[in-house]
Amino acid sequence: MTNTEMEDPHSTNGNTNYNRCSSREKYADFLENSCCAQYCLGPNPSLARFCYALFFLATFLLAWTIRDYGQNVLSELKRLKGCQGAHYCLGAEGVLRISFGCFLFFFLMFLSTVGTKKLGDSRNYWHSEWWPAKIILWIGFMVLPFFIPSAFVQLYGKFAHFGAGAFLMIQLISVISFITWINDCCRSEKYARKCRYQLLVLSVTTNVASFVGIVLMYFWYVVDFSCRRNILFITLTLVLLLLMILTSVNPKVNAGFLAPGLMGMYIVYLCWSAIRSEPLTYYCNKKAAIATSEDWLTIVSFVIAVLAIVIATFSTGIDSKCLQFKNTEAETEDGVLYGYGFFHFVFAMGAMYFGMLLVGWNAHKTMQKWTIDVGWASTWVRIVNEWVATLVYMWLLVAPLVWKRMKQEDHPV
Secondary structure (H helix, E strand, O other), X not given: OOXXXXXXXXXXXXXXXXXXXXXXXXXXXXXXXXXXXXXXXXXXXXXXXXXXHHHHHHHHHXXXXXXXXXXXXXXXXXXXXXXXOOOOHHHHHHHHHHHHHHHHHHHHHHHHHOOOOEOOOHHHHHHHOXXXXXXXXXXXXXXXXXXXXXXXXXXXXXXXXXXXXXXXXHHHHHHHHHHHHHHHHHHOHHHHOOOHHHHHHHHHHHHHXXXXXXXXXXXXXXXXXXXXXXXHHHHHHHHHHHHHHHHHOOOOOOOXXXXXXXXXXXXXXXHHHHHHOOOOOOOOOHHHHHHHOOHHHHHHXXXXXXXXXXXXXXXXXXXXXXXOOOOOOOOOOOEOOOOHHHHHHHHHHHHHHHHHHHOOOOOOOOOOOOOOOXXXXXXXXXXXXXXXXXXXXXXXXHHHHHHHHHHHHHOOO
């Protein structure tokens, strides 16, 4: 043993302890700054919204499973045998019960988080954490509705029509708000010169795509002149499209071609989805009948529809600013990223919406397996949604002119 080691017998142990401490500090540093830690440690509103979307998706799939494959299980529950005395109603009533449970879950979350403004608020922790408790709560709300009398479930089914309508209206306003934001952004002084060619290409593409969509609908869904209903739907969509373009390019409005092009694609999509929702037995809906004859295509269409509904609900839920007509509060560093109350309210209305989709807006009809939103009621809901979307957009264009004129009349120079 050397003299140095004899003089400092604990030097080796000291270095070891120092290295251990240093390693622990580095590991703690890594955990604190890592991506995993940011999403897994502490309340995280950004991650929380995806978790709620998974709750919503799981509920949707559970409702669909009960509708298509739960007949034998539901028939064992005596309380469900009051469904108008018809066995096939059990599937629809099962959907409404699951929809009601999902509505209760998100409405409770709405009541407990509405008004949350700061990240330090205790309600932020409730919104972003406590997942084991929420899973238990969700399971309880999935089971509880099956002990509710059938008459109450039928009453909820009628009330759900209004909730689903409110969801469609919020979604519509969100879409129009997004389109208006894109148009204003592209036409702003900051990007007008930089992106003028891109804006021109995008404007032409969207408008051409809208007209091409109308031509394809005439080709696919107008078998002959007996398809008067489809001719009416498609022709009216064409008229609305032209009306939006003419209003947007009017010198007094001067909204350009991009916004009406995007809105045109949206209303063409709504018209197409309305016609696709027509009963498969309808003579003029041959394209849907051909599609449903292929099992794999039906399943793929179903999966895409489910994902589209969940994504639409999610994107609408985080867009709480779409209903704010003016900014009344300045954003702060410790403010929440999105309105928790609005987020849960949209999901609560979305629960009613998916219930209506799975029963075709009619709790007393049977639905084929792997189908969503099929029937005349579904068709008219989407067509009316298209007309309302056009009216709202047109009003947003002319409203400033109307208010300006009213002010001039009240305060003449």
